[in-house]
Amino acid sequence: MTELVPRREGRKRNAATTSERIRRTALELFSTQGYEATGIRELADRVGMTTASLYHYVGTKAELLTDIMRDAQARLLAAAQGALAGIDDPAARIVRLVHIHVLAHAIFQLEARTVDTELRVLDPSALQEILDARDEYEQLWREAIVRGCDDGVFTVPDASTARLAIMTMSTGVAHWYKPNRGASPAELAVNFSDLALALLRATDAAGRTVDTAALALGDPAELIPLLGIAPPASTADAAR
Amino acid sequence: MTELVPRREGRKRNAATTSERIRRTALELFSTQGYEATGIRELADRVGMTTASLYHYVGTKAELLTDIMRDAQARLLAAAQGALAGIDDPAARIVRLVHIHVLAHAIFQLEARTVDTELRVLDPSALQEILDARDEYEQLWREAIVRGCDDGVFTVPDASTARLAIMTMSTGVAHWYKPNRGASPAELAVNFSDLALALLRATDAAGRTVDTAALALGDPAELIPLLGIAPPASTADAAR
DNA sequence: CCTACCGATCGGTAGG
DNA sequence: CCTACCGATCGGTAGG
Incomplete structure (x- = not known):
């Protein structure tokens, strides 16, 4: 005070x-x-x-919800675009996407759960806005997986199902992850990018199995600033 | 009439x-x-x-919801126990679990979405009932994955995260699967069990990669009767 | 004319 | 299965 x-x-x-x-x-x-x-x-x-x-x-109450959801979706899209900057290899792009996705869903859990759960209460125009941003975000995943399959570095039964599977399992983090116990968001991100590469049966040009470490992309914690400022603590109200 | x-x-x-x-x-x-x-x-x-x-x-309205959720959860647990009867190999058990899970979430989509979404409105005792059934169900998955890791047929960074990833991605089927277009529930089930085996980096005793076909468990469509009668069409009302 | 609110109540609808 | 209601609470707004 x-x-x-x-x-x-x-x-x-x-x-x-x-x-x-x-x-x-x-x-x-x-x-x-x-x-x-x-x-x-x-x-x-x-x-x-x-x-x-x-x-x-x-x-209105509805505006409050719409603003929360729109900002969360916009932040995720912008962060993903930032995380992909300068990355060309499909496996590396997928790893970056999984990292930023898991980080966002672990750090902004409440926002992510809300986007996940409350889509059905939005009015048509607000819904369209969110779905447009989501489509643009999903397109980044789609392209990376299709290109990886075309290049022969990924081998999956169906590219679309594989994308949905990876995105869904990574989104799940927002629902069960407990901060302050167990892995950090960055550790979880690496865990998940390894699972994603395994699911995609990712290999290098020589046909050897690829994992996250082999791609040498650095600590995913370095991507956190792309998400903008951290969520304020519930009652934080510092003078200045 | x-x-x-x-x-x-x-x-x-x-x-x-x-x-x-x-x-x-x-x-x-x-x-x-x-x-x-x-x-x-x-x-x-x-x-x-x-x-x-x-x-x-x-x-009451709450009772209606509770009954729907309890029955759906009970059906899934019973079907899973049936699908595992006589199956010992961890890889085969995971495949059977993925099959019955995907079938249930594709065929009983509405029930699955409701269980997924409305847990928070249940009163404490109804919630406990559902969570108990869910825990018993998850235990089947936990055991299969841990045993597979112990036997060296699965290789994952963390067994618990891998289980959550596979369960979450399979549950996602209830949210995006469109019946009457594209794959059948049984085809989707095989697609997902292949993804799960890949994610677990499943191998046989000789170290060779394992897929669903290699396990020769038969068409997952044969498991559908374990789920009980099909959901009634909205207005079906046959005489007798 | 502004800001940061207050006590009281609006017209309608909720589950039962 | 219906008409006729209840206690309470809903999201939102009035004047000051």
Whole structure:
């Protein structure tokens, strides 16, 4: 509560902080109870306001959900594009995609669960927006797998099913991963890229089995900055 | 509408049929809109009743959901136990588990989606019941994978992560599989068991890569009867 | 004219 | 299976 620095733009700063607190709290409620089961009164109570005050900062409950989902999807797409920059080899591209996907789903678990679970409550135009970003993201996976199959470095019964399998198993991280116990997100990312390469029966030009280490792409933890700032702790509110 | 046979137990038959129609309609609404977003008035309208009449057949909305989820989970467990009967080899056991899992999630898609999505709305005792059945089911997978790793026929970074990956990717079938287009459930099952064996880097005693065909377990379609009767078509109501 | 809210209540609908 | 309702709570907004 102590003010360490004078705040010249105090009003604006507080407005932003309050909006962020509302959004963070909404995310926590939506991702644990579900959007429909979360009342605006419950949200307002948790933030310590009346609903009338809440509506000073927020358009509607639906907008809150839409913003959360859109931002999460946009962040994933942008991070994936960043993680692929300068990488050409299909096996390396898949590894990078798995790494950024697992990192995003381990670090932004609540956002990922919400995107996964609440698509059906979106209105048609908001849904279209999210699905467009998702399609663009999936296209990155599709291309890498098809090219790997064409080059003969991947061998799968069906490229489309293999892609769905890898994406689905990696998305699962958001549902069962427990931070602060067991593997770090980066370790999990390597574990999963090894599983993905195995599933794809990835081999090098000489026909030898390929794993993540063989591709020498570095620690996936280096990709974390691509995801933007870390999710704020629930009640973090540092002066400045 | 024509009666082909006299019905001596007309009342009972109709009562059963109405309950089934309500349950089937509830399943369709829950699995597409979500439990919270489905109103009892909406359910009653779809079945062609008032809400009051609906409550003649049904305890509560929550009970309807609980029954659907419990039955689906019980069916999956029983089918898996049946599919494993007389199978000892870990690779063969995993293949059988993947087959029955994919079949169940392709054929009983709506039930599977509901179990997947609506766990959080269950009350503690109903939740415990479902989780107990799920734990017993997962234990079958755990044992097969651990034994395969011990025997040296599977090679994975981490047995627990590999199990979650395979189960999650197979469960995904319930969310994207379209019946009546592309592969049959049995074909999909073989596709997935090949992916699972690849992911586990399964080999035989001689160190050669193993696929589903090599295990000669027969067509997974033969396992379908283990799942019990097929889901009724939405409006099926045969005389007798 | 602004911001950051308040107490009270709106019209409708929820499950039962 | 219906009409007629209940206690409570829903998302959202009024004036100040």
